[in-house]
Amino acid sequence: MNQVLSPPIRPEYDRVLPAFVEAPVERRLPLPTRLWQQGWLRRGLILVALALLWEGLARWQDNDLLLPSFGATLSALFDGLATGEILERTRISLTVLAQGYVLGVLLAFGLTSLAVSTQFGRDLLSTLTAMFNPLPAIALLPLAL
Numbered sequence: 851m852n853q854v855l856s857p858p859i860r861p862e863y864d865r866v867l868p869a870f871v872e873a874p875v876e877r878r879l880p881l882p883t884r885l886w887q888q889g890w891l892r893r894g895l896i897l898v899a900l901a902l903l904w905e906g907l908a909r910w911q912d913n914d915l916l917l918p919s920f921g922a923t924l925s926a927l928f929d930g931l932a933t934g935e936i937l938e939r940t941r942i943s944l945t946v947l948a949q950g951y952v953l954g955v956l957l958a959f960g961l962t963s964l965a966v967s968t969q970f971g972r973d974l975l976s977t978l979t980a981m982f983n984p985l986p987a988i989a990l991l992p993l994a995l
Contacts, residue, residue, distance in 0.1 A: 878884075885891055901920050908919035918926075930936035961978075964971030982990065 905920040911917045965975040
């Protein structure tokens with residue numbers, strides 16, 4: 851009597867349901883949710899919060915030399931732009947950076963040409979590379995600037 855019992859098989863059927871029309875399928879999100887989805891608004895609120903924190907810390911510190919207030923910083927920015935002082939100093943800084951870049955390119959071209967053409971140049975370049983290799987990149991930053 852080793853009869854294997856199998857479960858009864860149910861007949862399959864499809865039931866057609868009437869359309870549900872009693873409630874709208876889509877609804878508008880509430881205004882605060884729609885506003886919070888705007889990236890520019892979230893970033894703007896973060897900037898305002900940081901400016902308020904800066905202003906509060908500056909007033910609590912009460913030392914304009916150590917931490918000037920946000921308002922004083924904005925005032926100095928607008929004064930510097932109005933007088934042209936910031937633009938002139940920016941021009942000077944960019945000129946110095948461009949001169950350094952050109953000097954670096956010329957030095958690299960000269961050292962590479964020397965290394966390709968002579969044994970002394972190869973030795974010089976490999977020695978310089980070996981000297982700077984163990985240094986972390988942050989230590990070379992003042993030299994690069």
